[in-house]
Amino acid sequence: MQHNPHWWLASNLSIRSFILEGCVELLEPLRVGAGRASVSVSLSDLPVLMIKYGERNIPLIPGSTWKGVFRSRVESYLATAGKKVCGGPGDTCMDRDNLSREVEFLLRRPSEENRNKLISKLSGMCMACQIFGSQGYSSKVLFSDSYPLESFSIGRKPGIAIDRRSGSVKSGALYNVDFVEPGSAFSFRLIARNLPNYALGLIAKVIEDINSGFIKVGGFKTRGFGRVSLKLNYKTDWKVEGNVLKGFTDKEKKWYDPEDKEVSFDGTTDSLIRALASLADEWLGGGI
Numbered sequence: 001m002q003h004n005p006h007w008w009l010a011s012n013l014s015i016r017s018f019i020l021e022g023c024v025e026l027l028e029p030l031r032v033g034a035g036r037a038s039v040s041v042s043l044s045d046l047p048v049l050m051i052k053y054g055e056r057n058i059p060l061i062p063g064s065t066w067k068g069v070f071r072s073r074v075e076s077y078l079a080t081a082g083k084k085v086c087g088g089p090g091d092t093c094m095d096r097d098n099l100s101r102e103v104e105f106l107l108r109r110p111s112e113e114n115r116n117k118l119i120s121k122l123s124g125m126c127m128a129c130q131i132f133g134s135q136g137y138s139s140k141v142l143f144s145d146s147y148p149l150e151s152f153s154i155g156r157k158p159g160i161a162i163d164r165r166s167g168s169v170k171s172g173a174l175y176n177v178d179f180v181e182p183g184s185a186f187s188f189r190l191i192a193r194n195l196p197n198y199a200l201g202l203i204a205k206v207i208e209d210i211n212s213g214f215i216k217v218g219g220f221k222t223r224g225f226g227r228v229s230l231k232l233n234y235k236t237d238w239k240v241e242g243n244v245l246k247g248f249t250d251k252e253k254k255w256y257d258p259e260d261k262e263v264s265f266d267g268t269t270d271s272l273i274r275a276l277a278s279l280a281d282e283w284l285g286g287g288i
Contacts, residue, residue, distance in 0.1 A: 006123040007255040008194040008248060009130060010115070011138065015248075015255050018200060020207075020269075021189040022232035024061070024146055024217075029155060029179035029225045032061050032218045046177040048154065059152065059180050061217065063143035066190070070141070071132045073206045073215055081284040084126045086134075093125035094135040103136055131199055140193050141203065146186040153181040179225060188230060196260040197247040201280025204273040207232070234269045243267045245275075259283060 008015055032049045050057040078085040086092045094100040099121060106118040125134060133139030156178050192200060207230055209215045216226030239246040247260035263279055265271035 004123065004258060005116075005119050006130065006257060007119055008196060008257065009119055009122045009137075010255075013194060013255060015194045016236065016238040018192040018195065018238065019189070019235040020192075020203075020232045021187075021235070022230065023149055024186040024188045025229045025231065026180060026182045026184045026186070027213075027229055028182050028216075028227040029220075030059075030061075030182075030184075030218050030228065031177065031179040031220050031225050032059070032065055048178045048180060053147070058148055059154070061146035061186055063145050065217065066143040066146070066188075067132060067139070067141070069210075069215060069217055070143075070203060070206045071128055073209060074131065074202045075126075075128045077202060077205060077280075077284060078127055083284065085128060086126050092134055093129045094137070099125070100135055107136075127199065127202065131195065131202065140195050140199075142191045142193070144187070144189040146188055149185045149187055152184040155179050155181045177220070179220075188232065194255075196257045197245060197263055197276060198260055198279050198283040201263075201276035201278070201283065204276035205280050207273055208277050232269055232273075234272055245272065 007013070030048075031046075033046055048059050049062070051060050075085050077083075094103070102121055103118065106114045106121070122130070122137060125137075129137070131140055156176050190203075192203065195203075206215065210217075211229055213227050217228050218226045220226065236245075243265055245263050245265070247262045248255055248257040249260055249262060250256055261279055261282075263272070263275040265275040
């Protein structure tokens, strides 16, 4: 099967960077867990993930958590639209058709011909792998860890486990769970490198779904935890002319992508996110 070569996948090109940064406001309790702790380590059975900063311990939302949130949602968009998408472990793009071996073979024999073959092979990966990386291929999106921007409070609540068969409380199933209380604010920063507008649009759709409450962050999501709001500003070294973000639409450039388009917005980040998400809906085939 032939694929349109996505030359923006090439690691030796520096085409553009697109940055979204700002804050994460907690609208509900947030729990990013450190696992079950013993009593000798913590007063809580389920403490939140903390990191030592100066003389105190502070909670954080790891960049890996954000990447998981964004990737899994993008994969759901692709699957719903009938686009190619990876399966679970052992069924990734790199696992299929011995792609991992072919990529490794081409990387070990650098030449113009093999570089062209490599881009063609990588262009056959699902869009989630093209954006977020796969075995032997680096992500085009970098997520920073999120840290508190101001004071925060750690809350604790008791929980009980229910036996699903009997509907009664399990013996010895009482536990305490820690969380960051709502009202706290965390930092947020992602850098997208060399992505066309429609790929940025898939990321924008995730942001819209987070702010709409359709996507939650952390654990205990079905128990009233994890709703957040992202308030962001964008930066880019790319062409923004008259409130139009140019796409990879210049046919004279090697990284030209016939699937891409420019997007118009009113100059604000919220408007740009909506415009990019709308382009992604179009690319997906009519919206999801």
